[in-house]
Amino acid sequence: MGGILSIDRRQFIETAKKSAGGKEVIAVVKNNAYNYGLEFAVKAFLEAGIHSFATTSLDEAKSIRTYAPDALIFMMNPVYDLEAVYKYNLHITLPSLEYYYKYCGELSGVNVHFEFAGLFNRSGFEDASTMIEVLEHQKSLADDVQMNVKGIWTHFGYADELDMDEYEIERGMWLDLLNELSEAGYIFEIVHSQNSASFARDGLFDGHTHLRLGISLYGSRPYALLPEEDYVQSLELKAKIVQIRNIRAGQKCGYGGSYAPGFNSKIAIVDIGYGDGVLRKRASFDCLINGERYSVKSLMMSHMIVEIDDKVTIQDEVILYNNEMRIDEFTALGVGANSEQLGALNYQSLKKVILNDTGIRQ
Ligand SMILES: Cc1ncc(COP(=O)(O)O)c(C=O)c1O
Numbered sequence: 001m002g003g004i005l006s007i008d009r010r011q012f013i014e015t016a017k018k019s020a021g022g023k024e025v026i027a028v029v030k031n032n033a034y035n036y037g038l039e040f041a042v043k044a045f046l047e048a049g050i051h052s053f054a055t056t057s058l059d060e061a062k063s064i065r066t067y068a069p070d071a072l073i074f075m076m077n078p079v080y081d082l083e084a085v086y087k088y089n090l091h092i093t094l095p096s097l098e099y100y101y102k103y104c105g106e107l108s109g110v111n112v113h114f115e116f117a118g119l120f121n122r123s124g125f126e127d128a129s130t131m132i133e134v135l136e137h138q139k140s141l142a143d144d145v146q147m148n149v150k151g152i153w154t155h156f157g158y159a160d161e162l163d164m165d166e167y168e169i170e171r172g173m174w175l176d177l178l179n180e181l182s183e184a185g186y187i188f189e190i191v192h193s194q195n196s197a198s199f200a201r202d203g204l205f206d207g208h209t210h211l212r213l214g215i216s217l218y219g220s221r222p223y224a225l226l227p228e229e230d231y232v233q234s235l236e237l238k239a240k241i242v243q244i245r246n247i248r249a250g251q252k253c254g255y256g257g258s259y260a261p262g263f264n265s266k267i268a269i270v271d272i273g274y275g276d277g278v279l280r281k282r283a284s285f286d287c288l289i290n291g292e293r294y295s296v297k298s299l300m301m302s303h304m305i306v307e308i309d310d311k312v313t314i315q316d317e318v319i320l321y322n323n324e325m326r327i328d329e330f331t332a333l334g335v336g337a338n339s340e341q342l343g344a345l346n347y348q349s350l351k352k353v354i355l356n357d358t359g360i361r362q
Helices: 009-020 030-034 037-047 058-069 082-087 099-104 128-139 166-183 196-202 329-332 338-343
Strands: 006-007 027-028 052-055 072-075 091-094 112-114 146-152 191-192 212-213 235-247 263-270 288-289 292-299 304-308 317-321 350-356
Touching: 009 037, 009 212, 009 338, 009 350, 027 037, 027 112, 030 072, 030 338, 037 058, 052 058, 058 072, 058 082, 091 146, 099 128, 112 166, 128 146, 128 166, 166 196, 191 350, 196 212, 288 304
Parallel strands: 006 350, 027 052, 027 212, 052 072, 072 091, 091 112, 112 146, 146 191
Antiparallel strands: 006 235, 235 263, 235 317, 263 304, 288 292, 288 317, 292 304
């Protein structure tokens, strides 16, 4: 047993609704829905009024289809298994001219979204002229073999970096591209570009039909200047104390004597460690016991040493993440991106508890 991860489902839905701000959202559910659990998250997002989903994994897309038979499912990675695209009725990215010419013959009737590379440049077309080349080539084909040009999208690589100027540049490049295409008469039914940080900074851009949100839907602030009450975290990570020990001045404990206080102290040995997904950097900050912060002194694979006082008893729970000890607080302290802390959590060793609408454990 290595800690308990609980998610308050009612709060998860409320947070998603608030973070969507009444706009149409494509929920990014890649990597097992930021490790909240794909099935849990998709079903909860549907209840929050979100009916579009994006992932990078074809296996995840297939699973989403079983949870959400009518949803728009968008594949952000290039897809090469086009049979699966037909079978599961997926929307896919059109990532490059090379991809287009290679798979053109297999794309008839497929819902595609042109991808703009922008400054992020992980994938995508570099300019409007190459997109127009594709659009014109399509027009030259018989109607029944044309693909279904549905959308256009990009991803900003700098929206989360408030101290860099590149976001303004990439945003300008993208809006100019849309302008150029629209002036040339090319209009798209679905337009999406903004992640959580971009939406928080700018609101929904004109002419955009959808946001494409990840981390804010899951209750973490994309950057620390935003108010916590707008991003309530539904997740809590806690663990039990397995033993309390008195340590005399001069005594050491832990691997290599990692805890050597030099004074008489009291420690709790806590049943969670890096094997359960607690990042080493996270363990250089405090945990919460009975609403008070205590210092973590050593992190092992399955245990942590916490320096405590006489108020702590063996029955107390040790909290690593909750709404007072938010994931995004530690992001701001340099522990790692919100998604990095979430992604590290080990579902094999943590006990997962979903709290339902009424707060009763299922
Ligand atoms: C292509 C793409 N769009 C949207 C998102 C969502 O970003 P965020 O979690 O910052 O909202 C991601 C996340 O990595 C992404 O890769």
